[in-house]
Amino acid sequence: MMNSKLKRSILFWLFLSPIVVVILFPYAVMTITSFKSATEVLNPTWWPEELHWQNFSEMWQTSGIASALANSLYVSALSTLLTIAVSIPAAYALSRYQFAGRNAYRQFLLVSQMLSPIVLVIGLFRLVANVGMIDNLNVLVIIYTGFNIAFCVWMLQSYFSTIPRDLEEAAWMEGANRWRTLRSVFLPLAVPAMVVTAIFTFINAWNEFVIALTMLRKEENYTLPIRVLSLVAGRYTVDWHYVMAAAFVASVPVAILFAWLQRYLVRGLSIGAVK
Amino acid sequence: MQRATAPYFLILPSFVLAAAIILWPLKEIVSLSLHDVNRFGMLRDFVGLEHFRVLFADPDFIAATWRTLIWTVCVVLGTLIVSVPIALILNEDFYGRGIARILIMLPWAISLSMTAVVWRWALNGESGMLNSALRDLGLINSNIQWLAEASTAFPMQILIGILVSMPFTVTIFLGGLSSVPDDLYEAAATEGAGRWDQFRLITLPLLRPFINIAFVLNTIYVFNSFPIIWVTTQGGPANSTHILVTYLYELGFRLGRLGDAAAVSLIMFVILLVFTLIYVRLAMREEKA
Numbered sequence: 001m002m003n004s005k006l007k008r009s010i011l012f013w014l015f016l017s018p019i020v021v022v023i024l025f026p027y028a029v030m031t032i033t034s035f036k037s038a039t040e041v042l043n044p045t046w047w048p049e050e051l052h053w054q055n056f057s058e059m060w061q062t063s064g065i066a067s068a069l070a071n072s073l074y075v076s077a078l079s080t081l082l083t084i085a086v087s088i089p090a091a092y093a094l095s096r097y098q099f100a101g102r103n104a105y106r107q108f109l110l111v112s113q114m115l116s117p118i119v120l121v122i123g124l125f126r127l128v129a130n131v132g133m134i135d136n137l138n139v140l141v142i143i144y145t146g147f148n149i150a151f152c153v154w155m156l157q158s159y160f161s162t163i164p165r166d167l168e169e170a171a172w173m174e175g176a177n178r179w180r181t182l183r184s185v186f187l188p189l190a191v192p193a194m195v196v197t198a199i200f201t202f203i204n205a206w207n208e209f210v211i212a213l214t215m216l217r218k219e220e221n222y223t224l225p226i227r228v229l230s231l232v233a234g235r236y237t238v239d240w241h242y243v244m245a246a247a248f249v250a251s252v253p254v255a256i257l258f259a260w261l262q263r264y265l266v267r268g269l270s271i272g273a274v275k
Numbered sequence: 276m277q278r279a280t281a282p283y284f285l286i287l288p289s290f291v292l293a294a295a296i297i298l299w300p301l302k303e304i305v306s307l308s309l310h311d312v313n314r315f316g317m318l319r320d321f322v323g324l325e326h327f328r329v330l331f332a333d334p335d336f337i338a339a340t341w342r343t344l345i346w347t348v349c350v351v352l353g354t355l356i357v358s359v360p361i362a363l364i365l366n367e368d369f370y371g372r373g374i375a376r377i378l379i380m381l382p383w384a385i386s387l388s389m390t391a392v393v394w395r396w397a398l399n400g401e402s403g404m405l406n407s408a409l410r411d412l413g414l415i416n417s418n419i420q421w422l423a424e425a426s427t428a429f430p431m432q433i434l435i436g437i438l439v440s441m442p443f444t445v446t447i448f449l450g451g452l453s454s455v456p457d458d459l460y461e462a463a464a465t466e467g468a469g470r471w472d473q474f475r476l477i478t479l480p481l482l483r484p485f486i487n488i489a490f491v492l493n494t495i496y497v498f499n500s501f502p503i504i505w506v507t508t509q510g511g512p513a514n515s516t517h518i519l520v521t522y523l524y525e526l527g528f529r530l531g532r533l534g535d536a537a538a539v540s541l542i543m544f545v546i547l548l549v550f551t552l553i554y555v556r557l558a559m560r561e562e563k564a
């Protein structure tokens with residue numbers, strides 16, 4: 001007799017397999033195409049005759065993806081630092097103080113989370129154009145920060161609330177002041193939460209599309225998503241094997257990072273939903 | 276620092292930044308939508324609600340509004356229907372659960388614009404691998420030009436929408452399921468309740484608040500979703516796949532009708548505000564319960 005866990009596993013995988021196939025399909029297409037030669041791309045067979053590793057080096061030289069990678073890194077890293085720097089104090093205040101306006105502030109964050117950049121893009125464009133800052137990557141940093149604050153404060157606050165207050169109270173009893181307690185008791189315990197939140201903020205900025213599409217006009221300023229789209233949109237002939245190689249480079253590192261961290265997101269969101 | 280003022284100092288920087296990025300553009304949009312504007316964004320005469328009148332007389336706007344409704348309803352309901360059984364399975368203990376979780380979460384990890392670019396290639400009429408895969412399976416005889424017509428492009432866009440909304444929804448449900456105490460099931464099993472009864476009488480009622488929240492949040496995200504449609508068809512052919520967000524972008528940045536685009540933004544803002552109020556009420560009811 002088969003043991004019941006094995007039987008259950010087979011049943012579950014059978015059920016999940018159609019959906020897994022549909023999910024994996026585009027990414028399989030991306031990976032396979034990025035290893036095909038130019039002639040094979042137009043002739044849709046599943047497996048390439050040989051793996052064309054040179055697609056990646058050729059794409060790297062012709063597509064301008066190196067500067068896009070640098071731009072994406074610059075914008076994402078800087079806006080992550082800024083977002084975390086303003087969100088930590090706010091999350092600390094929400095999880096440790098009772099004050100008038102606390103609920104109003106939480107609801108303000110909620111509303112700001114609901115508004116996607118696309119709804120405000122016309123107004124943002126006009127503001128940025130009026131001060132002559134189109135094509136300035138620092139403008140993207142500020143805008144991404146503004147839109148990520150709500151998510152970041154929400155996540156940090158839900159983690160901070162799980163750090164027991166007793167530890168801090170014990171430190172006060174021993175005569176440490178609030179700042180000292182914060183530095184030597186609270187912050188060390190909060191480091192993992194900050195790192196996880198920072199990485200998710202980074203991924204959000206890395207993947208952002210519509211603001212970059214609107215605010216960046218010169219090719220040398222493009223971030224990765226815009227660069228990859230520019231290889232496709234408005235062209236008569238598209239070198240799909242290069243496009244897929246570029247999409248591969250742009251998404252795989254972040255996807256691995258995300259796969260490794262997704263369980264923290266499950267935890268953070270569900271704690272956030274309960275508290 | 277005094278205790279009473281400390282929290283306000285702590286929230287101030289985040290408040291100033293978030294408010295500047297949201298309230299300031301909002302003010303710009305309001306003034307654009309009420310004035311005659313040239314394509315470079317120069318304000319001319321005050322025209323009142325003229326832009327709104329133009330929009331409601333514009334058949335493309337009306338069509339995009341209806342399509343937004345179809346898009347949102349199909350993607351959100353499709354996502355919820357697929358996500359409940361997946362979350363139930365991922366909550367059980369079975370071999371390879373870790374891998375299954377990562378696979379289901381994958382579309383969340385890859386940016387929407389990249390996923391959409393890849394789909395645009397996979398759906399290519401001549402060399403796309405969807406056609407070749409379907410031909411190999413014997414499901415079709417000749418190539419389908421997926422993106423050349425709204426009748427095939429729009430359903431594919433809805434399918435992509437469902438695939439990319441699923442990870443977030445499953446995540447919310449997993450959070451909900453982890454709060455269901457095991458002894459409840461044991462008690463039900465000793466009372467002789469079957470698997471289906473357990474699901475109907477225990478799991479579903481306990482999951483209901485999470486389904487509500489996933490419903491409202493997904494409605495907001497899907498309603499706002501821009502990259503899938505913009506990257507695959509840019510609202511074409513002949514404006515036949517526009518939803519409000521893509522039509523707004525087309526009006527503002529392709530056709531230079533900034534005043535009309537601002538009016539669409541404001542209409543969307545009001546709809547989103549209503550969704551948000553529904554969400555706040557649901558979430559508050561949760562907190563009290």
